[in-house]
Amino acid sequence: MAVLFHPPVDTLRKYMFVLPCLFPMSSSFQGDGFQSNTARLPLSSRMVLCALRPQLLKSSTSVGAWGRLLQRQSSGSVYSNIHGFNQEEIREKLLAFPGGSIDLHKHDSGIAVLTINNPSRMNAFSGSMMVDLEEQVRQLENWMDGKGLIVQGAAETFCSGSDLNAVRAISNPQDGMKMCMFMQNTLTRLLRLPLISVALVEGRALGGGAELTTACDFRLMASDSVIQFVHKHMGLVPGWGGAARLVHIVGSQNALKLLGGTLKVDPKFGLQIGLADGVLEGPQAEEGAETPLQQAENWLSRYIKGPAPVIQAVKKVVLSGRELPLSEALRTEKDVFGTVWGGPANLQALASKSKHK
Numbered sequence: 001m002a003v004l005f006h007p008p009v010d011t012l013r014k015y016m017f018v019l020p021c022l023f024p025m026s027s028s029f030q031g032d033g034f035q036s037n038t039a040r041l042p043l044s045s046r047m048v049l050c051a052l053r054p055q056l057l058k059s060s061t062s063v064g065a066w067g068r069l070l071q072r073q074s075s076g077s078v079y080s081n082i083h084g085f086n087q088e089e090i091r092e093k094l095l096a097f098p099g100g101s102i103d104l105h106k107h108d109s110g111i112a113v114l115t116i117n118n119p120s121r122m123n124a125f126s127g128s129m130m131v132d133l134e135e136q137v138r139q140l141e142n143w144m145d146g147k148g149l150i151v152q153g154a155a156e157t158f159c160s161g162s163d164l165n166a167v168r169a170i171s172n173p174q175d176g177m178k179m180c181m182f183m184q185n186t187l188t189r190l191l192r193l194p195l196i197s198v199a200l201v202e203g204r205a206l207g208g209g210a211e212l213t214t215a216c217d218f219r220l221m222a223s224d225s226v227i228q229f230v231h232k233h234m235g236l237v238p239g240w241g242g243a244a245r246l247v248h249i250v251g252s253q254n255a256l257k258l259l260g261g262t263l264k265v266d267p268k269f270g271l272q273i274g275l276a277d278g279v280l281e282g283p284q285a286e287e288g289a290e291t292p293l294q295q296a297e298n299w300l301s302r303y304i305k306g307p308a309p310v311i312q313a314v315k316k317v318v319l320s321g322r323e324l325p326l327s328e329a330l331r332t333e334k335d336v337f338g339t340v341w342g343g344p345a346n347l348q349a350l351a352s353k354s355k356h357k
């Protein structure tokens with residue numbers, strides 16, 4: 001299962017003869033994991049090393065299965081060319097349906113805000129927005145200082161799913177499959193980001209919008225918001241990975257009820273079945289009242305206190321526990337543990353003799 005990029009120490013040692021000329025801090029490759037060590041490198045060096053990945057894989061005979069895993073892991077995608085998926089081809093097709101945008105703002109706090117922005121269509125996903133989303137997820141995959149992510153809709157509503165105008169134009173099965181694979185890849189990569197993510201749901205999250213909420217770790221709902229998997233009304237089932245993720249979140253009984261009954265999930269029902277993780281305070285007229293975004297930032301901040309490598313490691317061990325069979329998850333946990341053990345935050349905590357009262 002594709003989750004983490006973490007080559008074995010032996011593989012890295014092989015290249016220690018090559019790397020010193022590229023990386024002044026190459027001695028840090030000797031002990032522990034790749035990710036924590038590369039995180040300590042200057043950005044340009046990290047980029048070179050990322051670019052080197054395919055060569056490292058190709059030129060090492062011992063890499064084998066690890067190499068294949070690594071190639072999958074480095075993108076976090078579900079589909080590649082071996083599944084008949086041609087990213088460039090579907091990108092071109094999607095770009096023929098423009099409108100709206102996906103906006104990304106990365107803050108110094110380590111929280112990024114991703115906004116679904118197409119208010120004249122209730123933030124429906126045009127084709128170009130699907131392409132935008134993939135590009136913004138790519139940005140986030142390379143954000144070494146990131147810790148948290150808030151996904152929201154513009155103009156106080158979340159997202160009304162795919163743009164029906166675009167959907168009508170690509171309603172043939174071949175194009176539908178390509179769009180489905182493209183969005184599954186992107187939303188899987190979104191969920192697999194080493195950031196703790198939360199969907200801030202105001203207004204409505206319908207169809208693909210409801211699916212998008214399940215690609216975040218948590219969902220916070222405004223008091224008057226609704227999440228609804230309306231697919232059955234459209235003669236469809238979820239295709240952006242929303243059904244599989246929904247089963248993980250609420251269990252198969254509840255998922256069957258939500259999809260089969262196209263039930264409207266308000267905050268109370270959402271909390272009851274575990275789809276919602278919190279409810280925002282209602283609109284407040286008083287001056288100084290927190291906006292929904294500020295409330296979401298405050299909610300998230302308690303889970304992302306601390307240095308980025310540690311928060312990212314937290315997300316990775318939970319993600320591997322969620323996605324991998326137990327023995328693989330345990331091995332991954334060991335590897336991630338190796339990236340923080342003896343790291344700066346660990347040494348500082350040991351030196352300060354902290355008590356956890």
Ligand SMILES: CCC(=O)SCCNC(=O)CCNC(=O)[C@H](O)C(C)(C)COP(=O)(O)OP(=O)(O)OC[C@H]1O[C@@H](n2cnc3c(N)ncnc32)[C@H](O)[C@@H]1OP(=O)(O)O
Pocket residue numbers: 120121122124125160161162163164165204206207208209230231234236239240
């Ligand atoms: C992955 C598969 C999927 O996503 S299937 C699900 C696709 N989505 C839908 O079927 C939602 C259809 N839209 C609606 O039910 C309503 O527009 C909702 C979202 C409830 C809002 O209703 P209401 O507040 O009355 O506003 P409205 O209908 O006047 O909409 C405002 C303008 O937005 C547009 N809009 C809305 N949703 C979409 C959409 N998904 N694709 C394209 N356009 C959409 C409406 O057509 C309307 O536009 P206009 O002002 O009439 O030009």
